[in-house]
Amino acid sequence: MLRSIGRQWRCSAAFQCHCSNPVRRQQPLAPSSVERAFSTTVGQQVKAQQQQQQQLLQEQQQQQQMNKIDEEVSRLLALKAKLGGDAAPTNQKFTLKTPKGTRDYAPQQMTLRQGVLDKIIQVFKRHGGEAIDTPVFELKEVLTGKYGEDSKLIYDLKDQGGEILSMRYDLTVPLARYLAMNKISSIKRYHIAKVYRRDNPAMTRGRYREFYQCDFDIAGTYDPMLADAECVKIVAEVLDTLDIGDYVIKLNHRQLLDGMFEACGVPAKDFRAICSAVDKLDKSPWEEVRKEMVDEKGLDGAVADKIGEYVRLSGGKELVEQLLADAKLKAVPNAVKGLEGMQLLLNYCGLFNLESRVSFDLSLARGLDYYTGVIYEGVLKAEPGAVGSPVKASPVLENGKPVAADQGSGTVGSVAGGGRYDNLVGMFDPRGKAVPCVGVSIGVERIFAVLEAKFAASNVKLRTNDVEVFVASAHKGLHEQRLRVLNQLWDAGIKAEHSYKLNPKLLAQLQHCEEHQIPLAIVLGDAELAQGVVKLREVSTRQESTVPLAELANEIRSRLKA
Secondary structure (H helix, E strand, C coil), X not given: CHHHHHHHHHHHHHHHHHHCCHHHHHCCCCCCHHHHHHHHHHXXXXXXXXXXXXXXXXXXXXXXXXXHXXXXXXXXXXHHHHHCCCCCCCCCCCCCCCCCCCCCCCHHHHHHHHHHHHXXXXXXXXXXXXXXXXXXXXXXXXXXXCCHHHHHHCCECCCECCECEEECCCCHHHHHHHHHHCCCCCEEEEEEEEEECCCCCEXXXXXCCEEEEEEEEEECCCCCCHHHHHHHHHHHHHHHHHCCCCEEEEEEEHHHHHHHHHHHCCCHHHHHHHHHHHHHHHCCCHHHHHHHHHHHCCCCHHHHHHHHHHHCCEXXXXXXXXXXXXXXXXXXXXXXXXXXXXXXXXXXXXXXXCCCCEEEECCCCCCCCCCCCEEEEEEECCCCCCCCCCCCCCCCEECCEECCCCCCCCCCCEEEEEEECCCCHHHCCCCCCCCCEEEEEECHHHHHHHHHHHHHHHCCCCCCCCCCEEEEECCCCCHHHHHHHHHHHHHCCCCEEECCCCCCCXXXXXXXXHHXXXXXXXXXXXXXXHCCEEEEEECCCCEEEEEEHHHHHHHHHHHHHC
16 A cells, blocks of 8 residues: 555656646657658648649639630621621721632623623524523532542532532533433433632633533434434534634544553443543653553553554544454443444534534543543644644733633633433433433533633734713703613613713723724714704714704614614
8 A cells, every 4th residue: 555655646746747747748859850851741742732723713714714715706706797787897908709610701701701691502502402491500419429539629618408419520421310300211402501610720721610601412312423413513513602712522432442442451340540541642641551451550561552543543533443443442341332332423523514523532531430432532733832823822821810821821621522421311310311412501601711811812802891872961051961861772772871961071981882882872962952963973983963862863873783
């Protein structure tokens, strides 16, 4: 018991002694270096987390502001669309140019163009053609797979309400779709409209990305080569009517080409690819075409050489006889059928007096996949700018500036082409019903290029309006009288115009007549009007005569007929 009480006293004393020491109670133990390092690291981490949280909060606020801005912009754009307002800001700067491969046409150029189109339409109507029109764009599936390697030149459009569309590449495939859709099995139609190709444009050669085609096609089941020969005749009539220079119409047959490829040893699967290469012989020498066949198409060199022996041949009926006697071609039924067709076509061309205009040319291939029979192409013999050419090359303007002449500048080449395509309509018909067709397309853009150069070289100014008489006033205060006379002439069907100034000078009015090649001018004066007459002036001779107002329309018609 005493030991127990002693232990308790020592513990109590020890406790009281330790706790009652004021120094030890106020000075805790100093932290170690490890504790100091740990404390510093924790503090840095806390601070970094606070900074990250602050940055995230700022980013969220910025994103919310951007979302609000986007919503407001979308709301304003939607409102703008409803109101129909699409005006550009007043300070916006524009690049004033036409898209690559397109051009504007000034009044003189449009006058020339319209004159060409009118002459072509006259030829088409002479042969019984009826006009149709189709949309400028088609479903993409309608156009895909019809043009061989040229399919890559089709302009595709963005999704429009669930329809995938493409700009029309030519007028032939839309015609086939039109015939199949409307169950038409016989028609003789012409179609003049714009087509679009994503081609490498050559402005000086009349090759654009947007251009006109003038097509004439005969659809229906008829006896061999009758419709085909008429299409060749139409090509000749158009080129003769336009008088653009000497030309030749090359003829060939797709069955003969296929038979020739077979006889030379070309695999059937490569016929279209090799045909596409042969089609380039009008632009490239045989050596380059052969290289493409061998290096790019994978054709055996010996086979290419055999093809070269044939594709360099051209002539007339005598060449058909020569090939019909060829042992290799005689063994291929397609070649024989093609040669017999050519024999009949050349006979019909002779009846149309076209012997001097046509040439049986084995290099003509026409690369489009849909041709099945005769093919033809109209080519100018004398190129613009060449020796002996009736046309001298002149610069073509693009966006108001002359286009730089590239290699081959001034060369126009083919100005018409076409052929037979018997299976194209059946591709669109649900039952596969075929409608045999043959047609021709006139390359009017290239013809325009030739005629523009021709007129530029001759310095002839084309008249760009059809005004027959100009109503002028000799002095002030006669604008109401001018309007009365104009109304009288317009009611009589006479093409007339006047100055839009109240008191124009007489000399300026007469100069306007001379500059715009207006043949007649009526000069009003107070003294003449008081007597019920006017002066009628012939602009070219400057001779004037007095004509009663009541007889004015009849007198003008009489002068215009003279």
